[in-house]
Amino acid sequence: MRERENSTRCGAWKNIPEKDWYDWRWQYANRVTGISQLQKIVTESPETLEACRKVVEIYPFSVTPYYLSLINVAESDDPLRVQCFPDIKEIDFTIGGIADPLMEERNMPVPGLVHRYPDRCVALVTSVCAMYCRHCNRKRLWRKNQPAIRSRDYLRCMIDYVSGEPLLREVIVSGGDPLTMTEEGLDWFLGKLRSIPHVEVLRIGSRIPVVMPMRITRELCAILRNHRPLWFNTQFNHPSEITKDSAKACEMLLEAGIPVSNQSVLLRGVNDTYEVMCALLYGLQRISVRPYYLFQCEPVEGTDHFRTDIQTGIKIMKNLREKVSGLCVPRYVLDIPGGKGKIPLFPSSFASVRETGVDTYCFDRTNQMI
Ligand SMILES: *Cc1c(COP(=O)(O)O)cnc(C)c1O
Ligand code: SF4
Numbered sequence: 001m002r003e004r005e006n007s008t009r010c011g012a013w014k015n016i017p018e019k020d021w022y023d024w025r026w027q028y029a030n031r032v033t034g035i036s037q038l039q040k041i042v043t044e045s046p047e048t049l050e051a052c053r054k055v056v057e058i059y060p061f062s063v064t065p066y067y068l069s070l071i072n073v074a075e076s077d078d079p080l081r082v083q084c085f086p087d088i089k090e091i092d093f094t095i096g097g098i099a100d101p102l103m104e105e106r107n108m109p110v111p112g113l114v115h116r117y118p119d120r121c122v123a124l125v126t127s128v129c130a131m132y133c134r135h136c137n138r139k140r141l142w143r144k145n146q147p148a149i150r151s152r153d154y155l156r157c158m159i160d161y162v163s164g165e166p167l168l169r170e171v172i173v174s175g176g177d178p179l180t181m182t183e184e185g186l187d188w189f190l191g192k193l194r195s196i197p198h199v200e201v202l203r204i205g206s207r208i209p210v211v212m213p214m215r216i217t218r219e220l221c222a223i224l225r226n227h228r229p230l231w232f233n234t235q236f237n238h239p240s241e242i243t244k245d246s247a248k249a250c251e252m253l254l255e256a257g258i259p260v261s262n263q264s265v266l267l268r269g270v271n272d273t274y275e276v277m278c279a280l281l282y283g284l285q286r287i288s289v290r291p292y293y294l295f296q297c298e299p300v301e302g303t304d305h306f307r308t309d310i311q312t313g314i315k316i317m318k319n320l321r322e323k324v325s326g327l328c329v330p331r332y333v334l335d336i337p338g339g340k341g342k343i344p345l346f347p348s349s350f351a352s353v354r355e356t357g358v359d360t361y362c363f364d365r366t367n368q369m370i
Pocket of ligand 1: 114115116117120121122172342
């Protein structure tokens, strides 16, 4: 499978000049956000549209023309469509799931800053995203009526907290999507963190290269380059998201000296087969993006229909370990509900080592792995 040569623009966007299409401001301003707009793109029954209307009253809808152009909109199970189109299952609250299973809100010493591990923390700098992923594990942040853009004072409290915690050597700037902030605001925030002596490394978590790749401009790269060492984690979930445009966005970051890694979420109907996962990981390796994590989908309210069981993930991982290049294999992790942290999920490697008959070299007499 190769990168798609170009996105196919549908309907209303057929005649948009290249210079607009490749301008992120145009993409951002022309996001499809309402059901009446959606109605023009998909042919759905009035009942379905009415259901969607109910969903977006709780979880808003937003998708860029670029991402929309990658979708086969006529297919309701298109793996990109399901990541961004509202689904009535999101508001079936009888299924269970909780808004914040990782108890992030309880691990916040100051609002918006999650400090769970000794050496690193997460700063939730905004609740705005270019596209709202239906499977998002922080859906609670962008539910209707949540404060969206954060004030400087709010951000200053985080900076003060990090300054007072000498063990914090890495700050992960996340959200929402931090690349929806203004360049000036982002530059200011990263600069403030950079000026704290014990903060050695910054990390940005953003889906922008996947959903609005034209936002990765020379100017933005110049800003980010200034705050290195800076690592960038994005979220490709399906091989069709790897396009000429998203590849270019990653390439520009890499050329600015910013390593790009990927955190996928294991999603039912999107990437829960070995074949799709393998195509995704090979595609990432081709564009020099290192697969970092594959997340087990959390029991977050409104995402139940995306969850696979852990056995599905384990089987895919076993296949990957046996067959594909080590550089392509992410760690499959589960963030334990209750805020206890991430644990890797392995196919039992202990058993397979023993099967090879090398016990005498690898184990001591008490059968402990050395
Ligand atoms: C996931 C996460 C991190 C980052 O963990 P890594 O294993 O370094 O990627 C940091 N803080 C919190 C609260 C997290 O959930
Ligand atoms: S971009 Fe990230 S924070 Fe925003 S909706 Fe998607 S997964 Fe959630």
